[in-house]
Amino acid sequence: MESCLEAGANDELSPIGEEARGPLWWRGNNEVTDADPLLPGQIRGDRQAQPRGNWFPLHRYADDPRTCRQCGTSFVFTAVEQQHWYEVWKILELAHPSRCARCRRERRAADALGATLGSAFAAVDKDPADAWAHLNLAQATLALRADRAEGDAARAIHAARRALELEATLAAAVDEVITRLRATL
């Protein structure tokens, strides 16, 4: 189930004010008060639970159809999800999800691959005579290139060859990673 409530859903927010008009306006419309009856599908906002920095209180929530800025897919920021964002997570009211759940997951996975590559570079810097660190760097680069065509393939092939110079028993693994790196070029 794709949702705006999964872990990390709020790790990529639109900048405040980017879409300050449109659907956001009615959410905080000061002409709508708690005395007004809810329309079908709306739920009441609890202003005491909302962050103090809000420009205006959210009196009510309703499903908010949105378009993913990355892939263009339509998704819904539901009334229940909004209530959770602004009253449980205490996010300021002008922030909202800008990507669909699938794009958010892909970005997080890509970020994790980037972090793994960063660690691999650090390990090589720390001990340039460690054959496994060089092989690991080559494999981490391969994982990144397979995922999103990023990472320096020439640098990775160089690292794999260095691993073999340092440790002859890595020949099979080095062959494989070089072959697969070349396939990404």
Ligand SMILES: [Zn+2]
């Ligand atoms: Zn998307």
